Amino acid sequence: MSDTVSSRDVFICFSKARPGEARVAIDLKDQLEQLGLFAFEYEDWSWVAGDFGDERAVNRGALSHMLTTCSVVVLISPHSGVASVGVQTEMHLLRSLGSPVILLHWSPEGWRPLLNPPELEGLNIVWSLEGTSAKGDVEQNASEHIARQLAVASWVAYHLRRAASDHAATVGRLLALIPEGPRDPLLNLRLSSTEAQASWPNDPNLEELAASVAADAAVDDLRTFVHAWRDGSDLLAERLVDETKFSLRHPVKTLRTALEALCKDACNRKPEFRDLPYDVLQRRGQTLTRLDRPIEAIAVLQEALTMSPADAHWEIFQQISFAQEAAAKDHLTNAILSMTHAIESAPTADIKCTMTYNRGVITAGALSTQAEADADFSFVVDHGSSTIRHSALRGRARTRTIDGDYNGAIADYTQILAEADATPRIAVSAWMDRGALYNKQERLDEAIADWTKAINAADAEPLQKFRSLEARGQALEKLGRRREAADDYEMAARFSSINKAYRAELRSTITRLRR
Numbered sequence: 001m002s003d004t005v006s007s008r009d010v011f012i013c014f015s016k017a018r019p020g021e022a023r024v025a026i027d028l029k030d031q032l033e034q035l036g037l038f039a040f041e042y043e044d045w046s047w048v049a050g051d052f053g054d055e056r057a058v059n060r061g062a063l064s065h066m067l068t069t070c071s072v073v074v075l076i077s078p079h080s081g082v083a084s085v086g087v088q089t090e091m092h093l094l095r096s097l098g099s100p101v102i103l104l105h106w107s108p109e110g111w112r113p114l115l116n117p118p119e120l121e122g123l124n125i126v127w128s129l130e131g132t133s134a135k136g137d138v139e140q141n142a143s144e145h146i147a148r149q150l151a152v153a154s155w156v157a158y159h160l161r162r163a164a165s166d167h168a169a170t171v172g173r174l175l176a177l178i179p180e181g182p183r184d185p186l187l188n189l190r191l192s193s194t195e196a197q198a199s200w201p202n203d204p205n206l207e208e209l210a211a212s213v214a215a216d217a218a219v220d221d222l223r224t225f226v227h228a229w230r231d232g233s234d235l236l237a238e239r240l241v242d243e244t245k246f247s248l249r250h251p252v253k254t255l256r257t258a259l260e261a262l263c264k265d266a267c268n269r270k271p272e273f274r275d276l277p278y279d280v281l282q283r284r285g286q287t288l289t290r291l292d293r294p295i296e297a298i299a300v301l302q303e304a305l306t307m308s309p310a311d312a313h314w315e316i317f318q319q320i321s322f323a324q325e326a327a328a329k330d331h332l333t334n335a336i337l338s339m340t341h342a343i344e345s346a347p348t349a350d351i352k353c354t355m356t357y358n359r360g361v362i363t364a365g366a367l368s369t370q371a372e373a374d375a376d377f378s379f380v381v382d383h384g385s386s387t388i389r390h391s392a393l394r395g396r397a398r399t400r401t402i403d404g405d406y407n408g409a410i411a412d413y414t415q416i417l418a419e420a421d422a423t424p425r426i427a428v429s430a431w432m433d434r435g436a437l438y439n440k441q442e443r444l445d446e447a448i449a450d451w452t453k454a455i456n457a458a459d460a461e462p463l464q465k466f467r468s469l470e471a472r473g474q475a476l477e478k479l480g481r482r483r484e485a486a487d488d489y490e491m492a493a494r495f496s497s498i499n500k501a502y503r504a505e506l507r508s509t510i511t512r513l514r515r
Helices: 019-034 060-069 085-097 140-165 168-176 206-216 219-243 246-269 278-290 294-307 310-327 333-344 349-364 367-383 386-402 406-417 424-440 444-456 462-478 482-493 500-514
Strands: 010-013 072-076 100-107 124-132
Touching (some): 010 085, 019 072, 060 085, 124 140, 140 246, 168 206, 168 219, 168 246, 206 246, 219 278, 310 333, 333 349, 349 367, 367 386, 386 406, 386 424, 444 462, 462 482, 482 500
Parallel strands (some): 010 072, 072 100, 100 124
16 A cells, blocks of 8 residues: 555544454444445555554554544544553554544543543543443444444534535634534534633524625635535435434534525525536435435436436446335346446446446345346456455355355355455455355365354454354354364353343353253
8 A cells, every 4th residue: 555545534543453442443334334424444554464563564654644634533442451552553643633533431441531541631532422341342232322423423523624624614614603612522513622611602593694604605615515515415414413312412403504504595695506516416316325215316316317427427327226226125127227337338447347246236136137146246256356356256156155056156255265365354254154155065174164264353243253153163063072162152152242042042052062
């Protein structure tokens, strides 16, 4: 990777080796993507394969670039004790850069901001959230709840960053007129601490403030803002106002009310702003699909298609295909046809491979078209670059499994695993799936070896580790290796996400095997 790293919206600072921190980080990435935001991945920097304990492995220039170009940093602090060396390195840079930080701290033994722990000194913490941990881990449902709140806070921070960088003369000016209260900076719609307010201000008249900004702002600045807000940001804001609870509800509602008022005033001043260009409609349609409103998305995207230049057709056809897939999961003909149009208009060979892979995924969803899906995946295997090629190999392996071609599927997984380091997350699922196929063929030693690699993989998610432990335990039990099987079931039973009845069943099995 070069020293120049592509930008993302959020940087998540956590220790990958600590299960409780990693679980929240994984859930947070999922929640961010539902809000149209993206976080840096470990694969985005070149020292991922190195030891964070060796500071020589850290590319500080690239790390500084990430921290300064993202909208906000989410710091998932340790459940107790000190942070890992890698997290300490990132925190040191955060202090010098002054980047806004959303802090997740833990009860009962974590870093509590009210106690002014030395670890947090010098950080620009704009909002904090407390989670409850037990023995360095967190319940799955609690992790998802925490991640959702962190994602909403990140969404607010993202729009505040955009206000300052892209819309200073409109949104930035409007937000500056909103008085601050004795709250965390983010709850005051700020990304840095200011002098604390001693009392609560009167609620501002947001409509009046918006009207004053819209009345004398430059026309080009207003147009830029309207297009940015109507690209789907307004739709997400509307959803979040309905869903957000606790302290974040106030900033979300205030932000949405203020920006919607500003947009309407701008359109009243310049009615032509209501006619959105194709690229704004395209992003709006994509957001509607994300919000599970695919019928509306199709209509908006088809309007964008009629207005767009030919070189933009492939991307819009792709998004129409995704919306059609969401709208009619049991009738995928239209989605497949739209993706075919995307393939036909793709401007480069790499994009054509990606679209062909997407068509294969959609086609594989209809059990009657596995042969067509296999053909699409095979094309990508023969012509794609490593990442998309590995995805296609996995897709083809799964279609071959459905067709009963276990040896062909195993061969595809084996190709992926020959280059496991190139796509570590795909490798985890490949070990799991190949292990399952070996198990079907009664090749239990090979199945156990694959599940062991999946369990030990750094990129394995908690559910993948659990499923692999469960499967390996069952295989060991078949082989009469009772104590080893009991050990696996014991580790599986510790996962917080399983229900009480199944945990009790595992405990009963463990007791039986240890007799």
